[in-house]
Each structure stands twice: as C-alpha cells, then as structure tokens.
Amino acid sequence: MEYVTGIYALNIPCQLETDGDWHAPALDWNNPRIKESDESLFGQWGIEYDPQPNYGNITMPVANHIRACLDLIEEGCFGSVQGMRDNFISNEAYTPLILETILLLRNNSLWSEIDAFIGKEYLCDWLDYKESKSHDR
Numbered sequence: 794m795e796y797v798t799g800i801y802a803l804n805i806p807c808q809l810e811t812d813g814d815w816h817a818p819a820l821d822w823n824n825p826r827i828k829e830s831d832e833s834l835f836g837q838w839g840i841e842y843d844p845q846p847n848y849g850n851i852t853m854p855v856a857n858h859i860r861a862c863l864d865l866i867e868e869g870c871f872g873s874v875q876g877m878r879d880n881f882i883s884n885e886a887y888t889p890l891i892l893e894t895i896l897l898l899r900n901n902s903l904w905s906e907i908d909a910f911i912g913k914e915y916l917c918d919w920l921d922y923k924e925s926k927s928h929d930r
Contacts (some may be wrong), residue, residue, distance in 0.1 A: 796840045796854040799826035800873055802861035803881055805848050807841055811858040812883040822848060828856075828864060834897055835863060859887060863894060869903045871910045878914045888915065892922040 797805070801822075803814035830837045839860025845851040856864060858881055865874040874881070882891070895911050898904060911919050 794830045794837060794840070794854060795827050796830060796856055797825045797845075797851055798828045798856040798861050798864045799870070800861075800865075801825035801848075802856040802864075803858055805845050805851070805855050807855070807857035808843075809857050809859065809887070810884050811881065811887070813858045813881055817848065822851075825851060827853075833864065833867065834901075835860065835867075835894070838894075839863070858882060859891060859894075863891075866895070866907055866910065867898060867901065867903075869906060871906065876914075888918055889922075891915075892919060896922075896926060 796802075800814060800816070801820060804817040804820060806813065830840060839857045840854045841857055842854050845855060862874050862877045862881055865871075878888075892911070892915065895907065898907050901907060915922075
C-alpha cells in the first residue's frame with residue numbers, strides 16, 4: 794500500500810498526541826514523499842487512512858508521526874528526524890513503543906548508526922531498554 798511519510802507526514806496532524814513538524818508551507822505538496830508499506834519492516838503499522846484535503850489534497854494513507862520518524866530512521870535520514878523526541882513526538886507516553894519498535898531494526902545494515910542516533914535522542918531510556926532486552930535472550 795502506498796502512503797505519505799517522512800517530513801510530509803510529520804507536517805500533517807495525526808491521531809496521536811504528538812506535535813509533529815511545523816514547516817508545512819515550505820513543502821512542495823505536489824510531490825509528497827510516498828513509500829510502499831510492503832517494502833518496510835513495519836508493514837502497515839502506524840499508517841492512518843483519513844483524507845487530508847488541507848495538505849495538497851492528499852487522499853491516500855498517511856504515516857502517523859511515530860511511523861514517519863521510524864521510516865526516516867530506517868532509511869538513515871537522521872538529520873531530518875534529529876530532535877524527534879522533543880520536537881516531533883513530545884510525549885513520553887510513547888517512549889516504550891518507540892524503543893520497542895526501533896529494536897526491530899537491529900538487523901538493518903545501518904544498525905550501528907540507528908543505535909547511536911536513538912542513544913542521543915533517548916539517552917538512559919535507550920540504554921536501560923537495551924539492557925532489559927539483553928536479559929530476555
């Protein structure tokens with residue numbers, strides 16, 4: 794299934810209690826970032842189906858803010874999602890879900906960079922989470 798993601802999805806309100814991004818007017822809404830869900834480890838998780846007529850008349854599914862961040866991380870676009878915890882998500886209630894989902898990327902070829910990025914974003918929360926998961930094995 795094709796869906797809008799990345800910075801474009803971060804600039805569209807979603808059903809989560811997150812802040813998203815605030816640069817919508819600076820984006821070219823004629824060419825939003827489209828991705829195929831079957832090509833992602835995350836599948837259809839975190840994709841919403843509400844039409845978005847105020848955002849370039851987007852009528853296809855859109856990643857929620859967490860999924861949009863995870864898609865960028867999965868692709869190695871760390872600069873685009875830098876500050877996600879405080880700027881785009883801004884809701885600690887989602888931290889366990891984010892850390893659990895990030896760990897799914899441990900077999901990604903960019904894992905060392907992903908691990909370092911999440912370590913900078915989530916600090917001790919990430920270290921504690923990884924430690925707890927190392928005992929589960």
